[in-house]
Amino acid sequence: MTPVTSVEGRRLSLSNLDKVLYPETGFTKGEVLHYYATVADTLLAHIHDRAVSFLRYPDGPEGQLFFTKNPPPGTPTWVKTSAVPRSEDPGARQIVVSDLPTLIWAANLVVEFHVHQWTADRPAxxxxxxxxxxxxxxxxxxxxxxxxxxxxxxxxxxxxxxxxxxxxxxxxxxxxxxxxxxxxxxxxxxxxxxxxxxxxxxxxxxxxxxxxxxxxxxxxxxxxxxxxxxxxxxxxxxxxxxxxxxxxxxxxxxxxxxxxxxxxxxxxxxxxxxxxxxxxxxxxxxxxxxxxxxxxxxxxx
Structure with a gap:
């Protein structure tokens, strides 16, 4: 059964917590989520107002890696997004990781966080x-x-x-x-x-x-x-x-x-x-x- 937790009033389904993602040390997905929760305040200070891209590696770094800018399927309605300038897609939007629930939701997807050098309110x-x-x-x-x-x-x-x-x-x-x-x-x-x-x-x-x-x-x-x-x-x-x-x-x-x-x-x-x-x-x-x-x-x- 997929564990469900509440983070600042948001219900999150967390999956495969015992899955080893980092084979060299045995670091699990649960430990990934714990790490991001531990550094959340500090990390959020640097990304809370910036559109993010994700490098996803749900099966660990030796599995499939894929870079995604668009909000992935199943993104909760409460997750903030922002318009981003893309010549090939004028209506493009990306996720803004603005709070702890969004951070833990994104971390559950197993991601690296990548950000632009500009803030969401002033693209480019x-x-x-x-x-x-x-x-x-x-x-x-x-x-x-x-x-x-x-x-x-x-x-x-x-x-x-x-x-x-x-x-x-x-x-x-x-x-x-x-x-x-x-x-x-x-x-x-x-x-x-x-x-x-x-x-x-x-x-x-x-x-x-x-x-x-x-x-x-x-x-x-x-x-x-x-x-x-x-x-x-x-x-x-x-x-x-x-x-x-x-x-x-x-x-x-x-x-x-x-x-x-x-x-x-x-x-x-x-x-x-x-x-x-x-x-x-x-x-x-x-x-x-x-x-x-x-x-x-x-x-x-």
């Missing part, structure tokens, strides 16, 4: 800049950290403060809080920044996605600033063999990273980190700390 007007640092083997997150330290200083020179988190996969994400800026302008700035990084660090960084260019280097992916693109949310679980998390980290941790395992965080690591450090991404939710893109980049040199 970004209040985040993101750089996804993706290592091409044999490069690892260690090389990503070296690139991240250069990018931190370059962003600081433009008055922008970057906050790092693990991707939960192989690399790092750098996020910057912005005053609302058209996504096209943020994308152009991020592209130029990636090009500068490659020019300054040609043995370490590449700004183009072509696989032939990437072995042993860090691809600085600037494309996720496009209005249609999404990035793994802070604190989301990832579809890996172990229950890795896209976890905010300190710059001290980035500087000290000497081995790929130094920046791998599992679901059970996150609550102790929150108890010790609080939400390292909290400044990104404070509008008073948002910065403007430098005018020279917004208008072109």
């Amino acid at each position: 007007v970004a209040n985040r800049l993101v750089l996804d640092l993706d290592p091409g083997p044999p490069a690892t997150v260690v090389e990503c950290c070296a690139a991240a330290l250069w990018l931190r200083e370059r962003l600081a020179a433009d008055g922008l403060h970057a906050y790092p988190k693990t991707s939960g996969s192989k690399g790092l994400h750098l996020s910057v809080a912005l005053r609302p800026t058209p996504s096209a302008e943020v994308s152009a700035y991020a592209r130029r920044l990636a090009q500068e990084a490659e020019a300054e660090l040609p043995a370490l960084v590449v700004h183009r996605m072509a696989k032939a260019l990437r072995p042993g280097k860090v691809f600085v992916d600037h494309s996720q600033n496009a209005a249609a693109k999404t990035t793994a949310a802070p604190y989301t679980l990832r579809a890996r063999r172990a229950p890795t998390v896209s976890a905010p980290v300190t710059w001290d941790e980035v500087e000290a990273c000497a081995h790929p395992d130094d920046l791998v965080f599992l679901a059970d690591d996150i609550a102790p980190r929150l108890d010790r450090d609080g939400d390292l991404f909290a400044p990104l939710t404070d509008p008073a700390l948002a910065a403007a893109l430098p005018r020279t980049h917004r208008t072109g040199r």
Whole structure:
């Protein structure tokens, strides 16, 4: 029989709680739901006002993975949705995970949470800049950290403060809080920044996605600033063999990273980190700390 629970007055049917989703550690679906309930307040602070896309992996990361933007069949009527700009579907809507019942309902589908850099009330007007640092083997997150330290200083020179988190996969994400800026302008700035990084660090960084260019280097992916693109949310679980998390980290941790395992965080690591450090991404939710893109980049040199 499928268990039914009440979450803040919403009745939810939860299925297959004993199913092992992460074979490397034996982490079950019930533990997935417990993890999301444990970090709910912190996670919701970062996604509650953003349209989400889901990477679903109902049979674990070794089963079928499928990316979905549209509300899935059976979405409860009380789940909020928001209009999103899509040229191929002008009437498109996506789910907004705005409260705990919606979070647990979505987690029961077994998902990664991915969000745009803009909020649901201002589509295609970004209040985040993101750089996804993706290592091409044999490069690892260690090389990503070296690139991240250069990018931190370059962003600081433009008055922008970057906050790092693990991707939960192989690399790092750098996020910057912005005053609302058209996504096209943020994308152009991020592209130029990636090009500068490659020019300054040609043995370490590449700004183009072509696989032939990437072995042993860090691809600085600037494309996720496009209005249609999404990035793994802070604190989301990832579809890996172990229950890795896209976890905010300190710059001290980035500087000290000497081995790929130094920046791998599992679901059970996150609550102790929150108890010790609080939400390292909290400044990104404070509008008073948002910065403007430098005018020279917004208008072109």
